[in-house]
Amino acid sequence: MSKGTLYIISAPSGAGKTSMVKGLTADDTDIVVSTSHTTRDMREGEKEGVDYHFVNQQEFLSMVDSSAFLEHAKVFDNYYGTSQKHVEQQLLQGHDVILEIDWQGARQVRKQFQDSLSIFILPPSSEALKERLQNRGQDDEEIINRRMRDAVNEMSHYAEFDYIIVNDDFDYALQELGSIFKANRLRQLQQERKLENLLIELLK
Template identity: 65%
Template sequence: MNIGKLYIISAPSGAGKTSLVKQLVADMDGLTVSISHTTRQMRPGEAHGQDYYFVSVADFQAMREKQAFLEHAQVFDNFYGTAQQTVEDNLNKGLDVILEIDWQGAEQIKKLLPESLSIFILPPSTEVLLQRLRNRGQDGEEIIARRMRDAVTEMSHYGEFDYLVVNDVFEQALNELKSIIVANRLTRQRQARKLQPLLDSLLA
């Protein structure tokens, strides 16, 4: 069976991670995003089971007690978690799976699944990050200021990741993400499984 690869993608709020991942999955075959569970309110344009599984705090805590999560964290006043079953099912199908989680979640996943690869997306500058947060038009200045403070904390953990991508020009950042995935699909371990009939015939 061609087991898929698990990718962790983290970024500070406003760095453009969600847009990049959405386009990445649209452009590449055999790649899926693991949908997280969250207790936060649904935002305009979001759909249950597509962006997140929106659950109550009680339901989330029940799942946590059953150890159903690979990782979970509290971000601001909300809880987020990655269900283990969802990830394992997709990997066993041979799909590459992306987890969009913060550095705390990435740390938990790396301990459980050391073979996973982690990518951190950086903004090109503090000024651009601030402007992107303001352009959303969703938050007041007080919340934006808190997001900026949290962004510095998040970015300080860049050294714990395998790859760094700067999202300045969207297409360039997207191509860099694609390059990481393509390169890892060409490793000897994955290719040997996929190309076994060819290898057998060439070496006969």
């Protein structure tokens, strides 16, 4: 069985990363999204173990001490972390695994998984990003302004990523995202593992 590929997808808050990942995984059952642990409160409509594993700060820091996380970071006064054991199990089962993490987490993961691929999603403009944050109706103006400031810092790290997608037209951006996964599966090394028996038969 061919081992899966680890994908890192990052974006500023409001760029549409979560919607794009949901659209991608709805059509491709070979892709799984790693469910992060977080200390932030559960939002309306979210489910434990689906959107996040919700834990308190003491539980989270205990997991940090036991080296349970592949990466972890503090964002907007809350902690987020990725379970290393879960990611490695999914990759060995042949699944492509997506990590939705920020640039700090991406740096940590790349040190351990040098063959991972990273994708950065940009909004079409600063105005569009602010409008999307306002339309979500989740935050007051002060928090939105803070997210906009943090977005500039997040986007300044775009050059550390392998691919860049601009989420202007959602359907088109989703097609671009899917093309990255499809192209990677056709790389020589990936195909050699998958087509081992065929290659042996053809090269007799």
